[in-house]
Each structure stands twice: as C-alpha cells, then as structure tokens.
Amino acid sequence: SKDQExxxxxxxxxxxxxxxxxxxxxxxVKCFQGEHESAKTDVNRKRFNEMLRFVKDKKNRIDAVIVxxxxxxxxxxTKSFSIIDELMDRGIxxxxxxxxxxxxxxxxxxxxxxxxxxxxxxxxxxSQAVKDCGAHALRNGRWIQQVPRGYDMKTTRAExxxxxxxx
Numbered sequence: 001s002k003d004q005e006x007x008x009x010x011x012x013x014x015x016x017x018x019x020x021x022x023x024x025x026x027x028x029v030k031c032f033q034g035e036h037e038s039a040k041t042d043v044n045r046k047r048f049n050e051m052l053r054f055v056k057d058k059k060n061r062i063d064a065v066i067v068x069x070x071x072x073x074x075x076x077x078t079k080s081f082s083i084i085d086e087l088m089d090r091g092i093x094x095x096x097x098x099x100x101x102x103x104x105x106x107x108x109x110x111x112x113x114x115x116x117x118x119x120x121x122x123x124x125x126x127s128q129a130v131k132d133c134g135a136h137a138l139r140n141g142r143w144i145q146q147v148p149r150g151y152d153m154k155t156t157r158a159e160x161x162x163x164x165x166x167x
Contacts, residue, residue, distance in 0.1 A: 013068035020097035021066055029062065030054060048074075052083070055092055065094045070115035077120030081113060 010033050021028050032051035055062040065087060067073045073094060074080035084094055084103075093103045099115065101108035134144045142160050147153040153162045 013072065017066045017068055017097045020095070024095075026064055026066065028066070029060065055087065056090065062092055064092060067094060067096055069098045070094075070096045070112055071119035071122070074116060075119040075123045077117050080116050084112065084116075 014031060014033065017031075018028055020026075032047045032054070051065070054060055055065055065073075073096075074083065087094060088104075088109075094112070095103055096112070096115070099111065101111040103109060103112050137144045142155075143153060143162060147162055150165055150167050151162055152165050153160065155161075
C-alpha cells in the first residue's frame with residue numbers, strides 16, 4: 001500500500017523490532033514475516049501460526065515475541081487475548097516495539113488488551129465504510145464488482161459503462 005511505501009514497509013517494521021530487541025537485551029532468534037496475511041483473522045495466517053508453533057516448542061527456548069505494534073499481531077480483539085495469555089503462561093510475553101508499556105505488568109497487560117480491541121474496532125469501522133460505500137454505489141446504479149462473463153466495464157469517476165461483448 002501507499003502507507004507501506006512511505007515508511008511502514010515490512011522491512012521498516014522488522015528494523016524497528018530488531019532495534020527494540022537490541023535496546024532491551026533480546027537476541028532475535030527467528031523473524032516471521034507474514035506477507036499478504038491480514039491480521040483480521042488468525043486461523044488462516046500461515047506465518048502467524050508457524051510463529052506460534054515455533055515459540056511454543058520448548059526446545060527453541062523463546063523468551064519473548066516482539067511485534068512492530070500490537071495491531072500487527074492480531075486484529076481479532078478479545079479472541080486474541082487467549083493467544084497472549086497462553087504465551088504469557090509459558091513465560092513468553094508479547095512486546096510491541098512501538099509501545100512504551102511492559103506487557104508483563106498488570107497495567108501493561110491492560111494497555112495491550114486496549115490496543116487489541118482498538119485494532120478490532122478499526123477493522124470493523126473500515127469494513128462498515130466499505131459496505132456503506134458499496135451500497136451507495138449500487139443505489140446509484142454503479143456495478144461494484146467484476147462484471148460477469150460476456151460483459152465489459154469501463155469505470156471513471158464521472159461514469160461507468162457496461163457493454164455486452166461479442167462473447
């Protein structure tokens with residue numbers, strides 16, 4: 001996205017996580033970069049679930065998980081609390097490199113949960129806006145998806161033209 005091109009790229013996020021680890025006395029053992037994996041759901045995230053398996057494996061002796069921001073970990077709100085709690089029960093706190101709280105403290109845990117709920121809320125707001133815009137476009141006679149086979153669509157800001165093709 002444009003945001004990623006202007007300083008929020010995965011590379012920038014990883015760099016900030018490495019710097020946080022260095023500043024806080026952690027050695028990065030493995031980096032899990034989930035390209036094109038939305039944090040909106042956790043079940044189908046290949047790299048995310050690979051990371052969870054890795055950190056839960058006792059032979060890897062992981063002390064912490066470091067994320068760029070809590071919203072990069074998960075946007076499932078209260079559903080993600082169990083993931084964080086399970087990791088913490090194993091002695092593996094999740095730290096946000098862009099937050100100032102300590103997730104091991106009572107107040108830090110509360111702040112982390114607020115961030116997780118805020119991320120879920122942000123997704124819900126964006127989702128509703130997309131639905132509202134789509135409904136508005138449909139009410140105004142605009143087709144909002146790919147046209148069916150046998151049709152061709154040209155859309156500009158001013159107009160939308162759908163034509164039957166030879167097919």
